[in-house]
Amino acid sequence: MVARPALRRAIPSSRTLLHAESRILRSSFSTTLQSQQKPNNNNNSVPEYAIPDPARPTHFGFETVTEAEKRERVAGVFTSVAESYDRMNDLMSFGWHRVWKDHFVASLNPGFSPLTSSSDPRAPQHILDIAGGTGDIAFRMLHTAHILNGNPDVRVTISDINPAMLSVGKQRSASLPASQQAALSFLEANAEDLTQTKPLGANQVGYSPTTGVPDESVDLYTVAFGIRNFSNIPAALREAYRVLKPGGVFACLEFSKADKHPLFNTIYKQWSFSAIPLIGQLVAGDRDSYQYLVESIERFPSQEDFRDMIVDAGFVVGGQGYEDLTGGVAAIHKGMKPRRK
Amino acid sequence: MMRPSSISLRRPARQILFSSVSTIRAAAPVPTTATHRSLSTSTSTGSGCPCANGSRRPQVKQTQELQQQQQQRQQRQHRNAYHSYDHPSSSAAFTPVEESILSAAYQHVPSHGFTPSALAAGARDAGYLDISPTILPEGAFALIRYHLVKQREELAPRVSELFGGEGHVGARPGLSEWEIRGRVEAVTWERLSANAQVIGRWQEALAIMAQPSYVPPSLKELALLSDEILFLAGDSSVDPSWYTKRASLSTIYAAAELFMTNDHSPEFMDTRAFLNRRLREVNEVGGVFRNLREWVGFTATAGVNVLRSKGVRI
Numbered sequence: 019m020v021a022r023p024a025l026r027r028a029i030p031s032s033r034t035l036l037h038a039e040s041r042i043l044r045s046s047f048s049t050t051l052q053s054q055q056k057p058n059n060n061n062n063s064v065p066e067y068a069i070p071d072p073a074r075p076t077h078f079g080f081e082t083v084t085e086a087e088k089r090e091r092v093a094g095v096f097t098s099v100a101e102s103y104d105r106m107n108d109l110m111s112f113g114w115h116r117v118w119k120d121h122f123v124a125s126l127n128p129g130f131s132p133l134t135s136s137s138d139p140r141a142p143q144h145i146l147d148i149a150g151g152t153g154d155i156a157f158r159m160l161h162t163a164h165i166l167n168g169n170p171d172v173r174v175t176i177s178d179i180n181p182a183m184l185s186v187g188k189q190r191s192a193s194l195p196a197s198q199q200a201a202l203s204f205l206e207a208n209a210e211d212l213t214q215t216k217p218l219g220a221n222q223v224g225y226s227p228t229t230g231v232p233d234e235s236v237d238l239y240t241v242a243f244g245i246r247n248f249s250n251i252p253a254a255l256r257e258a259y260r261v262l263k264p265g266g267v268f269a270c271l272e273f274s275k276a277d278k279h280p281l282f283n284t285i286y287k288q289w290s291f292s293a294i295p296l297i298g299q300l301v302a303g304d305r306d307s308y309q310y311l312v313e314s315i316e317r318f319p320s321q322e323d324f325r326d327m328i329v330d331a332g333f334v335v336g337g338q339g340y341e342d343l344t345g346g347v348a349a350i351h352k353g354m355k356p357r358r359k
Numbered sequence: 360m361m362r363p364s365s366i367s368l369r370r371p372a373r374q375i376l377f378s379s380v381s382t383i384r385a386a387a388p389v390p391t392t393a394t395h396r397s398l399s400t401s402t403s404t405g406s407g408c409p410c411a412n413g414s415r416r417p418q419v420k421q422t423q424e425l426q427q428q429q430q431q432r433q434q435r436q437h438r439n440a441y442h443s444y445d446h447p448s449s450s451a452a453f454t455p456v457e458e459s460i461l462s463a464a465y466q467h468v469p470s471h472g473f474t475p476s477a478l479a480a481g482a483r484d485a486g487y488l489d490i491s492p493t494i495l496p497e498g499a500f501a502l503i504r505y506h507l508v509k510q511r512e513e514l515a516p517r518v519s520e521l522f523g524g525e526g527h528v529g530a531r532p533g534l535s536e537w538e539i540r541g542r543v544e545a546v547t548w549e550r551l552s553a554n555a556q557v558i559g560r561w562q563e564a565l566a567i568m569a570q571p572s573y574v575p576p577s578l579k580e581l582a583l584l585s586d587e588i589l590f591l592a593g594d595s596s597v598d599p600s601w602y603t604k605r606a607s608l609s610t611i612y613a614a615a616e617l618f619m620t621n622d623h624s625p626e627f628m629d630t631r632a633f634l635n636r637r638l639r640e641v642n643e644v645g646g647v648f649r650n651l652r653e654w655v656g657f658t659a660t661a662g663v664n665v666l667r668s669k670g671v672r673i
């Protein structure tokens with residue numbers, strides 16, 4: 019709630035679709051801020067754009083703000099929607115987000131190990147769910163690993179920058195079986211700098227607050243509907259690379275571009291730009307946060323551009339590097355940290 | 360009638376075809392009427408068209424012949440280019456990381472099948488994690504595709520051994536229809552034999568291939584295989600029968616492959632007999648390797664023209 023006055027000031031609340039579209043055109047320059055930098059193949063030298071800089075311009079919806087300001091405003095958005103969060107997801111995805119999340123987790127098959135081989139010497143498998151907020155992904159991971167794959171040797175850490183979102187997740191986790199609760203931990207951290215972490219509550223099987231997330235400690239890094247909110251995506255990708263073990267997988271589920279299907283895309287855009295903020299106003303009394311969410315989806319790079327950013331951070335991809343869901347309304351991107359030479 | 364060219368730009372091994380056709384009796388019965396032509400001594404065949412065997416071959420360079428040769432070379436280059444584009448090497452089919460996971464996982468197929476389990480076991484062997492294979496977009500189907508691509512690529516060296524050396528595979532002028540038919544049988548059998556090592560797992564694999572999203576890539580591999588078999592057998596006709604032959608061979612191959620999964624006879628003798636019967640039937644009914652070309656000729660030519668107009672390289 020804290021940041022809402024600031025939001026209101028920044029985003030005029032009577033915005034029409036037309037208005038929004040003219041803003042797309044005007045801000046097309048800043049779309050390229052992060053995605054069209056020169057590729058960098060040398061992972062030792064982090065490119066300048068991947069180093070978080072509170073003063074550097076980035077976008078907040080269709081506005082250009084500094085990285086620090088964006089962080090603050092995003093915090094405002096999620097603090098204000100934390101409780102109505104599920105409703106928001108249903109609105110923005112026509113209810114599809116549950117199906118997408120199921121598919122996302124199933125495609126990663128956490129806890130799976132080859133049938134006859136002895137247990138993995140590198141166990142336990144560690145999953146870090148970034149921007150994990152409400153635990154939607156983490157709970158599915160635990161279910162798949164512990165129950166479907168019968169592998170209790172899998173731990174999940176839910177990490178989010180926003181303690182309000184984390185505490186929603188924490189509350190929800192109370193209904194999980196005890197064994198799954200024991201394998202779960204919560205961590206307050208900014209995805210762009212995982213060296214600074216703050217544990218949430220006493221139930222800590224994960225990381226200590228002082229060391230942050232260590233290098234090469236994670237098997238699977240997931241981020242669902244989170245990355246478009248980050249102030250500096252290249253920085254987050256490099257942190258993902260750092261914390262993953264060689265062979266570890268980066269997996270991202272995010273709203274994407276349905277522009278391969280023009281008619282569908284038009285309808286979807288109409289819906290998201292005109293209806294969602296309005297419904298947000300009606301059901302949650304919070305038009306601005308929903309307006310931001312719609313705009314942030316529009317601003318997120320295309321499937322191909324985002325794939326290139328992942329490769330740029332040092333990951334290797336299989337096939338084209340992404341999978342479209344529901345015609346590209348959402349997409350799954352995966353990358354693997356290569357083995358050391 | 361256009362004679363098949365004897366040179367291929369695709370693999371250096373096929374570039375020079377000097378030596379004579381060795382007998383393929385061992386591989387398939389060849390009727391006695393089919394005499395063995397020695398390519399090193401005959402420069403032309405029945406139709407009188409010069410059969411250029413590559414630039415190293417001494418030729419009587421009469422103007423007319425030269426022109427014809429040039430024409431032929433153009434056609435040949437066109438066709439070879441087509442052939443090579445249509446056969447992506449595995450380096451194009453799989454990225455290096457995919458290759459390293461899949462090649463390690465392939466070793467586990469006999470015991471684990473074409474499954475995520477084999478993928479994970481392979482990933483461990485290759486120094487990756489259990490989670491690593493989840494970056495493969497096709498999952499276990501990637502392992503099946505790996506088998507299909509690898510075995511297709513392995514076919515050329517194996518067949519060249521079978522036919523008695525590098526010079527004996529690929530397009531060759533002077534092979535009779537009978538000889539070509541025998542060679543088609545031999546090459547097809549060679550490819551089927553490569554399924555022996557995974558035969559206990561092949562029904563599962565076929566079931567995965569039959570899933571809607573994997574049907575197109577599976578059919579594409581089948582088409583590439585038929586093309587490869589006909590190419591290696593020495594059939595390089597560029598005429599309307601091109602499609603008919605590939606379609607018939609694809610059908611027969613798929614049937615034989617399925618038959619083989621239930622074949623418990625020693626060395627899959629029954630499958631080989633089945634394959635022979637099917638190939639013979641085709642020849643009896645419509646004579647796919649000669650006669651079909653006539654009755655499908657008109658339709659196919661029309662079809663080819665339509666495809667060409669759509670920009671398909673034929």
Ligand SMILES: C[S@@+](CC[C@H](N)C(=O)[O-])C[C@H]1O[C@@H](n2cnc3c(N)ncnc32)[C@H](O)[C@@H]1O
Pocket residue numbers: 092093096148149150151152153154155177178179180183207208209210241242243244245247248249
């Ligand atoms: C739309 S929610 C996604 C929640 C959950 N993963 C899901 O799929 O339902 C986006 C989350 O990203 C978090 N977030 C935004 N910026 C972040 C940052 N820089 N680092 C970590 N989390 C961030 C927000 O606090 C919010 O909880």
